[in-house]
Amino acid sequence: LNFLNVSKINREQKDNLRNEIQSAIDAIQIKDDLETALKETIPDTNNIIVTSKADPIPNFLRNPKFPSLQKCVTIKYDSRRGRHAVATDDIKCGTYIAYEEPTISFLWSEQLLTHCTYCFTPVASLIPCFTCCLVVFCSSDCRSKAWSSFHQ
Numbered sequence: 208l209n210f211l212n213v214s215k216i217n218r219e220q221k222d223n224l225r226n227e228i229q230s231a232i233d234a235i236q237i238k239d240d241l242e243t244a245l246k247e248t249i250p251d252t253n254n255i256i257v258t259s260k261a262d263p264i265p266n267f268l269r270n271p272k273f274p275s276l277q278k279c280v281t282i283k284y285d286s287r288r289g290r291h292a293v294a295t296d297d298i299k300c301g302t303y304i305a306y307e308e309p310t311i312s313f314l315w316s317e318q319l320l321t322h323c324t325y326c327f328t329p330v331a332s333l334i335p336c337f338t339c340c341l342v343v344f345c346s347s348d349c350r351s352k353a354w355s356s357f358h359q
Contacts, residue, residue, distance in 0.1 A: 238340070241320050242333075265303040275307040324358060325349035 214221065268278035276282075279296035298304060314322055323330050323345035334344040337354060344350040 238320055265306050267303050267306075275305050277302065277304045280304050319343070323349050325353040 212221075216224070270276040270278050270281060273280075273282055276292070277298070279294055279298060280292050281295055282290060283293045284290045292304075294304075312327070314324060314327060319342055320333075321329060321343075324336075324342040325344060326349055328345055330343055330345040332345075334347055334350055336342050336344070336350065336358065338359075342353075342358065344353065
């Protein structure tokens, strides 16, 4: 970073470059700290197998007009409240009233090196990406699936 002070690029470019370099250094430090913490808390990561089970899709009677809603829930509109959901029958506590598959899913930036990029489970034994150092996977299977579907 000190060499930027004597370089012949303008101040804005120096500031941008300094910020990018500092961000890269911080990311490396976070990665090193994470690896150190994992080695200290989990001394033998070769024997750890992380398995993930997808949450089961709730099975309930669906509303024919709104397939993601329970049959006893419908959508109404009035000028005072706008569009809103209304129960057409009594609903027991703990009953699923809506379910949709996510349109998009992603990890928050602070979880990129602690959770699998494909299945989102916390990882103890990091499997690196083939081409970058920004993400990790819990298994080579998840890495292959991510590579073939979205992460290249």
